[in-house]
Amino acid sequence: MTAAIALGSNLPSPIGAPDENLREALQRMSALGRVTAVSSFHTTDPVGYLDQPHFVNAAALLETTLSPLELLDGLLEIERAMGRDRASSPLKGPRIIDLDLLLYDDVILTTPELTLPHPAMHQRAFVLTPLAEIAPTLQHPTLKTTIAELLKAGKRREKMGAL
16 A cells, blocks of 8 residues: 655754754654655645744655554654654644655545545645655545646636735
């Protein structure tokens, strides 16, 4: 199975600067499967909670034999091991590392722990831009649209909103 994962960081850690946090997370993800593609790193503005540093975002594809929930548990363990405490952090606030499971092949899943595909991924340029770099033809399983098409539609909406 192939999983698409979004990575983000905007705080330094004992490991280093935000870009180094992403590199460390990618290395640790290799324990969960085989990382087959990694986007370039993108500097983005914060969304929602604006009083915080810029983010460094990326996307990765991971071939794995883990189930979606096992993979989610592994990603959350990487976050904890790198110093993220989701319980005490403000929603959309600053973080050392953020690993979001976006897609897991064409699986559609809704549980208390996990929703696949990620429910907001199609609205987030900071997710779609790096993902389109490495998997433009990957199809969103519920919207039946490619990542490249979702990104293009989002850019059209932004342009119209700016007029």
